[in-house]
Amino acid sequence: MNASEFRRRGKEMVDYMANYMEGIEGRQVYPDVEPGYLRPLIPAAAPQEPDTFEDIINDVEKIIMPGVTHWHSPYFFAYFPTASSYPAMLADMLCGAIGCIGFSWAASPACTELETVMMDWLGKMLELPKAFLNEKAGEGGGVIQGSASEATLVALLAARTKVIHRLQAASPELTQAAIMEKLVAYSSDQAHSSVERAGLIGGVKLKAIPSDGNFAMRASALQEALERDKAAGLIPFFMVATLGTTTCCSFDNLLEVGPICNKEDIWLHVDAAYAGSAFICPEFRHLLNGVEFADSFNFNPHKWLLVNFDCSAMWVKKRTDLTGAFRLDPTYLKHSHQDSGLITDYRGSNKVNEALLQRINSAKKIHLVPCHLRDKFVLRFAICSRTVESAHVQRAWEHIKELAADVLRAERE
Ligand SMILES: *Cc1c(COP(=O)(O)O)cnc(C)c1O
Numbered sequence: 126m127n128a129s130e131f132r133r134r135g136k137e138m139v140d141y142m143a144n145y146m147e148g149i150e151g152r153q154v155y156p157d158v159e160p161g162y163l164r165p166l167i168p169a170a171a172p173q174e175p176d177t178f179e180d181i182i183n184d185v186e187k188i189i190m191p192g193v194t195h196w197h198s199p200y201f202f203a204y205f206p207t208a209s210s211y212p213a214m215l216a217d218m219l220c221g222a223i224g225c226i227g228f229s230w231a232a233s234p235a236c237t238e239l240e241t242v243m244m245d246w247l248g249k250m251l252e253l254p255k256a257f258l259n260e261k262a263g264e265g266g267g268v269i270q271g272s273a274s275e276a277t278l279v280a281l282l283a284a285r286t287k288v289i290h291r292l293q294a295a296s297p298e299l300t301q302a303a304i305m306e307k308l309v310a311y312s313s314d315q316a317h318s319s320v321e322r323a324g325l326i327g328g329v330k331l332k333a334i335p336s337d338g339n340f341a342m343r344a345s346a347l348q349e350a351l352e353r354d355k356a357a358g359l360i361p362f363f364m365v366a367t368l369g370t371t372t373c374c375s376f377d378n379l380l381e382v383g384p385i386c387n388k389e390d391i392w393l394h395v396d397a398a399y400a401g402s403a404f405i406c407p408e409f410r411h412l413l414n415g416v417e418f419a420d421s422f423n424f425n426p427h428k429w430l431l432v433n434f435d436c437s438a439m440w441v442k443k444r445t446d447l448t449g450a451f452r453l454d455p456t457y458l459k460h461s462h463q464d465s466g467l468i469t470d471y472r473g474s475n476k477v478n479e480a481l482l483q484r485i486n487s488a489k490k491i492h493l494v495p496c497h498l499r500d501k502f503v504l505r506f507a508i509c510s511r512t513v514e515s516a517h518v519q520r521a522w523e524h525i526k527e528l529a530a531d532v533l534r535a536e537r538e
Contacts, residue, residue: 126178130178134178135218137178137182141182141185142214143211146197146211149195149197149198149199150198150199150200152190152195152198153195154194154195154198154200154201155194155195156191156192156193156194157191158191158192162191162192163188163192166187166188167184167188196209197209205371205399205428206428206429207427207428207434208426208427208428208429208430208431208432208433208434209431209433210431210432210433212431213431213432213433214433216433217433227240240267240268240269241259241266241267244259244266244267244268244269244438244440245258245259245260245266245267247267247426247438248267248440250405251401251404251405251410251413251424252404252410252413253413253416253422253440254416254417256417256442257422257440257441257442258440259444264442264443264444264445265440265441265442265443265444266440266441266444267438267439267440268439268440268441268447269436269437269438269439270423270437270438270439271435271437272319272425272435272437273317273319273396273398273423273424273425273437274317274319274322274323275437276394276396276398276421276423276437276439277317277319277320277323277365277394277396277423278319278322278323278326278327279439279447280363280365280392280394280420280421280423280439280441281310281323281324281327281329281363281394282327282450282451283392283421283441283446283447283449283450283451284310284362284363284392284394284420284446285305285308285327285329285362285363285450286449286450287392287446287450288304288308288360288362288363288390288392289301289304289305291390292304292360304360305328305329307358307359307360308329308330308359308360308362308363309329309330309331309332309354309359309360309361309362310323310324310327310329310330310331310332310361310362310363310364310365311331311332311333311334311347311350311361311363311364311365311391312331312333312334312342312364312365312366312367313333313334313335313336313340313341313342313366313367313370313377314333314334314335314336315336315340315342315367315370315372315373315375315377316333316365316367316370316396317367317370317371317396317398320365320396321333323365329362329363330359332350332354334346334347334350336375336377339375340370340372340373340375341375341376341377341378342366342367342377342378342382343378343381343382344378344381344382344385347364347381347382347385348385351385351389361389361391362390362391362392363391363392363394364382364386364391364392364393364394365394365395365396366379366382366383366393366394366395366396366419367395367396367397368395368396368397368400368401368412368413369397369398369399369400369401369403369412370399371398371399374399374400376400376412378415379395379414379415379416379418379419380414380415383415383417383418383419384418386418387418392420392421393418393419393420393421394419394420394421394422394423395416395419395421395422395423396423397413397422397423397424398423398424398425398428398437399424399425399428399429400412400424401423401424401425401428401429401438402424402425402426402428402429402430403429404424419442420441420442420443420446421439421440421441421442422439422440423437423438423439423440424437424438425437425438426438472500474501474502475500475501475502477532477533477536478495478502478503478504479495479502480532480535480536481504481525481528481529481532482495482504484528484531484532485504485524485525485528488524488528490521490524491521491524491525493505493506506521
């Protein structure tokens with residue numbers, strides 16, 4: 126597909142999408158198909174020759190749509206809302222075009238910076254305590270996760286690392302395995318199934334605290350579990366409180382359980398995946414009271430805030446709890462703006478290579494990242510774009526040679 130066909134098909138696709146949304150009420154909300162319906166309708170292996178665009182769109186209507194559960198039908202009342210809107214669909218198209226991967230600031234500065242600022246906007250809309258915001262170079266901040274399940278897992282793993290470090294600082298002879306055996310995490314018996322799964326993945330016990338008559342976790346039940354477990358030699362370290370459970374939208378009593386977690390040095394994660402968007406409304410904000418006791422907080426804009434899946438907003442009071450827990454420093458992720466604080470033991474040839482890389486990346490005609498192969502600093506030249514031709518590679522090579530000559534000349538002087 127070239128650019129001119131993309132222009133034409135893109136407009137057709139937008140029409141198809143708009144027609145789908147406008148006509149969705151006329152479609153049966155839940156499909157009639159039986160398990161395995163799809164396989165006989167399409168070839169057993171990928172075709173050797175491409176289909177036409179028309180054929181593909183016809184297949185979408187004939188083969189895919191009959192098997193779609195229409196989450197955006199006004200007759201869909203299952204699970205939970207999943208957000209979608211025309212602006213979010215357009216934004217997805219633009220993201221597809223820019224197609225960058227934002228794993229570090231340098232991997233695409235706008236990506237990281239927009240995320241940080243938007244997370245502050247969103248945090249202010251919720252009136253999150255300032256400690257969770259990134260502005261004014263505070264210790265806290267927000268980060269987008271794919272799902273609330275991931276946010277819970279990330280919080281649990283960070284809490285696990287933190288408690289292990291704390292206990293080992295006090296008793297260096299303790300092994301990680303010995304500590305992990307004793308760690309115990311908690312949630313109410315109404316928590317989302319992803320909380321239990323986070324415990325399984327994190328390799329720690331997870332205990333369900335019985336909820337009260339309103340399906341809320343209360344102080345007394347938590348206290349009881351803590352006392353019993355501590356007496357048995359276990360180490361409570363992590364707690365998930367839910368604001369708006371998936372089953373019946375009940376609320377754990379944060380104002381009661383929050384101070385207990387703080388006193389016991391238990392990381393408190395607040396899962397407001399479902400109901401969180403509502404806290405933007407002043408009349409519902411009181412439901413978030415007690416979040417000031419939390420170490421991390423999460424809700425899903427992809428449930429109720431018109432943002433297409435996946436966008437789960439997570440905030441922490443101490444960014445270093447997350448960055449520290451998952452810290453890895455491969456060479457190709459380092460960049461000149463990073464205050465890595467590392468002092469590299471330069472050898473002659475590595476130093477020259479580093480100087481060359483620096484020249485290349487400050488000239489900004491091409492972009493490379495380095496790696497280390499054993500003790501060698503290596504400039505990686507990866508063919509990345511689909512549209513690279515040998516002329517581009519030639520031009521890049523001439524450019525590199527020129528800069529290399531400059532570096533060597535500077536060395537000699
Ligand atoms: C929906 C929901 C989740 C899971 O959300 P994902 O983003 O799909 O992982 C977790 N907790 C609660 C309370 C939920 O309602």
